[in-house]
Amino acid sequence: xxxxxxxxxxxxxxxxxxxxxxxxxxxxxxxxxxxxxxxxxxxxxxxxxxxxxxxxxxxxxxxxxxxxxxxxxxxxxxxxxxxxxxxxxxxxxxxxxxxxxxxxxxxxxxxxxxxxxxxxxxxxxxxxxxxxxxxxxxxxxxxxxxxxxxxxxxxxxxxxxxxxxxxxxxxxxxxxxxxxxxxxxxxxxxxxxxxxxxxxxxxxxxxxxxxxxxxxxxxxxxxxxxxxxxxxxxxxxxxxxxxxxxxxxxxxxxxxxxxxxx
Ligand SMILES: [Zn+2]
Numbered sequence: 001x002x003x004x005x006x007x008x009x010x011x012x013x014x015x016x017x018x019x020x021x022x023x024x025x026x027x028x029x030x031x032x033x034x035x036x037x038x039x040x041x042x043x044x045x046x047x048x049x050x051x052x053x054x055x056x057x058x059x060x061x062x063x064x065x066x067x068x069x070x071x072x073x074x075x076x077x078x079x080x081x082x083x084x085x086x087x088x089x090x091x092x093x094x095x096x097x098x099x100x101x102x103x104x105x106x107x108x109x110x111x112x113x114x115x116x117x118x119x120x121x122x123x124x125x126x127x128x129x130x131x132x133x134x135x136x137x138x139x140x141x142x143x144x145x146x147x148x149x150x151x152x153x154x155x156x157x158x159x160x161x162x163x164x165x166x167x168x169x170x171x172x173x174x175x176x177x178x179x180x181x182x183x184x185x186x187x188x189x190x191x192x193x194x195x196x197x198x199x200x201x202x203x204x205x206x207x208x209x210x211x212x213x214x215x216x217x218x219x220x221x222x223x224x225x226x227x228x229x230x231x232x233x234x235x236x237x238x239x240x241x242x243x244x245x246x247x248x249x250x251x252x253x254x255x256x257x258x259x260x261x262x
Contacts, residue, residue: 001062001069006030007076009119010055011097015041023051023070024101025059028115032104035061035068047073054080054093054122077119082126089125092136094256096121099140102250103147117143130204131211137242138199138207145200149173149249153197156180165193168241170248186241199242 008025011032016022021040025033040047050057051070056077062069083089100118107114121139125132141151152174155162165175167185175193176185198206243257 001064003060003062003071004030005058005060007056007058008033009097009100009115009122010051010053010057011101012053013037013040013051021051022067026097026100026104026115026118027059027110028112029110031107031110032101033061033068035070036064037070037073049078049080050075052080053097054083054126056119056122077123077126079122079126082128083122086128086132088132089128091256092132093122093125095136096125096139098256099143099246099250102252103143106250107147111146113146114143117146130208134199134204134207134211138202140242140246141196141200142202144246144249149245151175151196151200151245153193153200164190168192168196170241170245188241192241196241 006027006029008027011024011026013021013023016036019039019041021037023035023037023040025035027033037045037047037051039045040051047070049055050073055075056079057073058076059070060072062071079093083093096118100114103114117139121135124130124135129135144150151168153165155175156165156177157169157172157174158176158180161177163177165188166178167176167181168174168188169176169182169185171184172182175188176182194206195210197203198210240257246257
């Protein structure tokens, strides 16, 4: 069987037969692949924990007729160690790998830039560098932006003017002014827009400062809520805006993100 070398981040694994696993891997140069790790579930597997989710490994892979086969794996980043014992880190890491998985189902093309983004996010989670939710939301926004779905945050998507945005429309792709806002658009304030900008730019100084202030629990920067009796029929909270953005453009719900909301 022909062999190829690459490095990859393990997204998920499923059991195969009695002792094997199928590993879904986001690779740097071959996009998303699925490969069999033979004997991976035996106690003395030569792969050890190297092919568990959130691990980054250097790989030698044999091209098979139906499925590729992992021939060798050595650890480049044991990110799982800092993630699996921390519930928040684990949930947010799950959002990241699930988003990457879905994104590559849509792309079907190698993207070293996407790979670097995912590795950076998982590595940051593992090292507890920032608020875990900030890391996963920033990853999701940036990964989708890199794939072509970048929200417009600098000016109203309808008139292009930079006057104060009051709403965010997911289908229209960004912020809207008071004149142009559509009924489905969610209310958003300056703080919400500033947060989205920081997430999209990976502006950790701003995100960490907001997180440290803790005014909004380091999450969504919720705006003033409108009572149920108010005449505005649109959702106000944009706490799940990033999740909805991903769901809309990837045309699939991100199941792990649901857990973050619960
Ligand atoms: Zn406008």
